[in-house]
Amino acid sequence: MLTGDQYKASLSDGRATYFEGERVEDLVSHPILGPAVQNVADGYDWLATQAVDGQSPLSGIPTSPQDLRDKVDLVHKAGMMAHVTYTSLMTLTTAASRLSKSAPQYVDRINAFVEDAQRRDLRVTQCITDAKGDRSLSPSKQDDPDSYVRVVERRSDGVVIRGAKLHITAASFGHELMTIPTKAMRAGEEDYAIAAVIPVNAPGVKIINTTYAPRHDDLRDFPVSGIEHFPEGFVIFDDVFVPTERILLDGEVESASVFAHSLGLWERLGGLSSMADGSDVLVGLAQLIAEANGLDRVGHVKEKISEMIIHATVVRACLEAALTNAETGIFGAVFPNELYTNAGKYTGAANYNLMVRHLHDIAGGAIVTAPSRADLENPEVGDLARKYMSTRGDVDGEYRTRLFHTIRDLTADAYGGWKQVTNVQAGGGLYAQRIVTRKHYDLAAAKGAALRIAGLAESEGPSGGF
Structure with missing residues (x-):
């Protein structure tokens, strides 16, 4: 296993990464990106405390529903970089299972990479969304x-690829880029049916970073994004050579969608798990600010919080169903149930903005106008600010102000905007989740039940509860 310090040292490998128009020579010491690097390093050190026989707990594949549940909990505790790595490796494991019949020549390469990445404790990010034109x-x-992204040259020992992948979380912080087709390809698009694993420091790889990280000296006003933030990478492949042993698909258009579908499953599971926890946080903030405002017994406020509770409960129930009804692949790996994963992710994302609207309606305009923590400490205006931010004797002005800062940072500032877009787009848009949900729903059984109720079935059985 790597230590946090070893991880930070591994980033000094000549990678070409950029931020706000300038090349970043040292990620570790960068004023904006450096704290995020430290978060990844801290995740490495925390995982070391969870090691089993000297191996990272991220190693191996889940072989039972409980094992899968434990892995999901683990990667959330270990942070974003551990999450994207685990998602990437499980995507490849899932793809290998699905390619065993259509393109078996790649299975050994995929498994070899997964085993090597786990053995060396590498961090891997998934590169899927193309520029698209x-x-x-x-x-x-x-x-x-x-x-x-496409192949522009084929050599005896590999291929050269060109193109770009967008919205790649923490691309600059990993060691490997899992690069896969974003969609199904057609006959004549063989050059676009390319999947490969590429080192971040490979010649020709260039990464432009954007981030929602707060640009403030006093991070106390950003209790969420000030503690943990990660850049999004605009990954450019400027004629990058990929050796044969790192090619996981090349030209098999009929198998191009396998990788995207495999990633979608794991990305949506991660999103669903995050939404389950996040929905509970929104409920908690709504109740706390309602109490601080003296509105917790008002009918319409209670009704809004009740709706938020129902939303949180349904999302959590879908997560539980996805894990409890996990399915086993041909190599013994356990995968989350696709029906409940997609239905839950869709429900969480489709209703998120409404839940945030309820929170904003309950909290009020001070979400975006509350004074800063430094203002509360100012000798001239601090006492007055605390006085007028209080609502009654048992609600301190600083306490209420900090609640407002948390709500703003989480839902109404740079991180909040990133969160709203990410909830919808991560793992594919809402329409994609509806398609997969419909695909895995037992529509024939539903039709059969309806026919029995109508007395139209050839063999009428029990009414099914009606």
Whole structure:
């Protein structure tokens, strides 16, 4: 296992990463990106305390529903970088299972990479979303053929790829880029049916970073994003050579969608798990600020919080169903149930903005106008600010102010905006989740039940509770 310090040292490998127009020579000491690097290092050190026989607890694959549940809990505690790594490796494990019949020649390569990454305790990020160009056109019909990552040269020992992958969380902080097709490909699009694992410091890889990290000296006013934030990477492959042993798919258009579907399952499980916890936090904040405002017994406020509670409970129930009804692949790995994973992720994302609206309605405008912590400490205005931020004798002005800062940071500032977009887009948009949910729902059984109720079934059985 790597230590946090060893991880930080591993980033000094010549990688080409950029932030706000300048190349970042030292990620560890960078004023904006450096604290996020330290978060990853802290995650490494925490995982070392959970090691089993000297191996990272991220190693191995889940072989039972309980094992899967334990892994999900573990990666959330270990932080974003552990999450994206585990998601990437389980995506490959899932893809290997699904490719065993259609493209078996890649299975050994995939398994070898997963085992090596786990053995060396590497961090891996998933690169899936292409620049895409004109969304109404397929990859082969684009004005710029590089709008989707493609093979531009084939050699005896590998291929050269060109293109870009967008929205890649923590791309600059990992060791490997799991690069996969973003969609199904058609005949004639063989060059776009390319999947590979590429070192972050490979010649030609260039990463532009954006971040919601707060740009304030006093991070006390940012209790969420000030503690943990990660950049999004705009990953450019500027004629990058990929050796044969790192190619996981090359030209098999009929198998191109396997990787995207595999990633979607694990990305949506991670999103569902995060939403389950996050929904409880929104309920808690709504109740706390209602109490601080003296509105916790008002009918419409109680009704809004009740709706938030129902939402949180349904999302949590879908997560529990996805884990409890886990399915086993041909190699013995356990995967979350696709029906409940997708239905839960859709429900959580589709209703998130309404839950935030309820929270804002309950809390009030001070979400975005409350004075800073430094203002409360100012000798001239601090006492007055605390006085007028109080609501009654048992509600301290600083306490209420800090609640407002938390609500703003979580739902109404840079991180809050990132969260709203990410909830919808991570793991594919809402429409994709509806498609997969419908695919895995037993519609035939539902039709059969309806026919029995209507007395139209050939063999009428029990009414099914009606």
